[in-house]
Amino acid sequence: MLFNSFPFWGFFAAVLLLAYGVPAAWSRLVLVLASFIFYGVWSPRLVLLLAGCVVFNYATGILIGAKPGRRARVWLAVAVTANLGLLALFKYYGLLSQSVAGLVGVPADAFALHIVLPVAISFYSFEAISYNVDIYRGHLAARKNLIDFALFISFFPHLAAGPIIRPGHFFPQLSRRHLPDGEEIGWGSVQIVKGLIKKIVFADHFALIANAYFSFQVGHAGLIGAWIGTLAFSMQIYFDFSGYTDIARGCAMLLGLRFPANFERPYLSADITEFWRRWHISLSTWLRDYLYIPLGGNRLGGARTYANLIVTMGLGGLWHGAAWNFVLWGLYHGALLALHRAWRGRSGPAFRGPAGHPAGICLTFLLVTLGWVMFRTPDFATSWLVFGELFAGDTRVHPNMPSDMFVLLAACALWLVLDRDRRLQSWFYRGGGVSATLKISSALALSLMALEMFSNTSIAVPFIYFQF
16 A cells, blocks of 8 residues: 555545544554554565564563563564565675676576565565664663554554664653644644655656656667656656655644654755755664764774764665665765765865855755665666766657646755655644644645646556565
């Protein structure tokens, strides 16, 4: 069930009614069962895998928390190894087998097992690891209630594509869970509306342009066509993923739970470090706390800091997908972070004066957009071909260049100008009484109208991060 489909909203309405219609003691069980049903729609066979992950990590959490010391370290190693091993088997075996086959000179599928990649395994594996690590560090007590832990791992609004929820943020909410008040209902509803508009009106239409270039026209579209296709994907991935996050946060709020922000207008960042503080925040902070800092962070001198940044981002790229292009994309961002840190340490901000901040935003957006080429293309050869067109392609305007690209970009710019302080969003849900109810109802009606008018059901563009 996709968030941008009517079946999901029928399902969500039924869950909402059941969760608040049954006694409070039963509502968590309702949400767990609903989450497993949601996952089962994607793949009934892999529900057992999700259930096994829940039971295994519930048990290791109790064992780690029972006796601090050497035994706890052993169980932590077992938990982390098992979760990473499961992720490696399902997600990376194909890449490894193809690489080995290429090295020994046999057909690429010689060692293939044709393993199906489970939806959401990257997300719930990372959440399970953070749960066990936080117990070992003493930041969290092991959860004794299996239903609560199952809800943490499987909660359906964020199950398929995040955000990655920290146990220390999630579990305290269960003990004080309450019916959302009028402002919370308004906030959740506005997030859902905003997410649907991002996905249906913007991401899916940018996807048509990006797919036309990357799937069919690479090497034939010329310089202008290459830039249009690349910019279209840069906009698509932002609107697609941040739209999913908005919907997930809105649904969670209506069910009485708060999710942290995962995007804070990252394309307005003035440098690459700021960009990673504002893009996919739940992943970047997870990598910082569970990988970068344990590697030594910035505590071991400049050279080691730069190496830690590059290694962390390279592994973060690999997390996104089982292809060497993702690793290269991660290493590229690691190198940018290292270069920015080195420059800032020696010379201060790269841009100064009244025009400095806008110049920084433009340069950062350009560097990030060029990086998306490696993220979108299937292999190095195609990436190289795209870069060749971007910087040395033929400058003729091709007749099949999409005109609606500029309309979409103008609409994005207009929205940033109108709502630069997010006042319009706040206006929809702040306040109470009939006025707030009318505004929320109007917003929901507009979202349904947008779904009907702009959704191209014959194409049904899936959310990008569902593949990770």
